[in-house]
Amino acid sequence: MTELPGYKQARRSQIVAAAQALLKAQDYDQIQMRDVADAADVALGTLYRYFTSKEHVYAAVLMDWAQPAFASDTADTATADTRPAELRVREKVRGIIASFERRPAFFKVCMLLQNSTDANAEALMEQFAAVAQRTLAADFAALGAQESVDTAMMAWGIISTMLSGAILHGHPIADAYRVVDAFVDLVAPRLA
Template identity: 40%
Template sequence: MAGLLSGERTELPAYQKLRRQRILDAAKSLLRSHEYESIQIRDVAAEANVALGTLYRYFSSKEHLYANVVYDWSVPFNSADQTWAENLGTIECISRRLQMALAAFERQPNFYKAILMLRSTNDPEVSSLMQQLGAVLEEPILSDFSMLPADEAADITAMVWCVLMDLVARLLSGDKTMDEALRISDRFVKMVGLRLEQFEAEKA
């Protein structure tokens, strides 16, 4: 079970934590086979075998629920074994991370679509949760650029995620194919590589 987001109640009794996770798992199960817009909050309650009022004790709205769902789904990717990156250079790591993210999109497009929609929420609580998720997902990339000044590393990390999420949006709309998205991703990574080469030359 992924950790609770900051701002979530962390002192729940064990049985309530299990019930909360059951609701999250039910919501994830529905999102695997249905688009976010088509899922009703009562569908999640029925899938989790809890009363609608019980669900609302844990999550104040559908947006709040699914902000937690995409966090619970995404965070294990960051905590997974990273040994694959140990013998790769920075650019190879970034390239692999983008390829893995696009492959995950191909497997579960509804989760990425939900993330895109929730990022544009007007709900300040949900917006805060999505910002936390963004920070968690950006952390390994920020670490990849640790040789750069902190502000530049943060800026390039933000660019990487902007490119990824734009490619996801284009894939969802049918504007790009997966092959085209991978080609654009590779070209972007090569441009970042030029900056790293310049930085290394400046240090020499």
């Protein structure tokens, strides 16, 4: 996206913001590309110049929506969080659950896009996963390079499974918080 001229970046951002607003108001399955174009105040053909499919649009929406959580991934070391790793990890995993609890439609889209056949959506979802993993793995750094990545994958697997149960199958969301806290409790002694 950074290779686009400023006015095109602005139009792309306008489309993503409109698509995000639509997802906050209705289910993904109810949204058509025409709806996104209308909400963004662009022609349908213009929308397709920026995005190859609805999946591509919503992969960009997920990236944009998650940007605040990923901000710590790009923060410089001068402003690094000096709180204990256990506290950072616990806060981060609970924050992930809380974000999806507030916006369950975003979790559903995230799960749906895991199997996208659109190459552009797939690339954005791979980027989304890589940045999320790096962000979470940074808090497990005391475990060593490979183990921090492995532990971040385990944490994401637990979060994803518990959110699937809560959001897709009606299980209590409190179970998600309880299980991720138990996982952090298991790892915490090694983070000190």
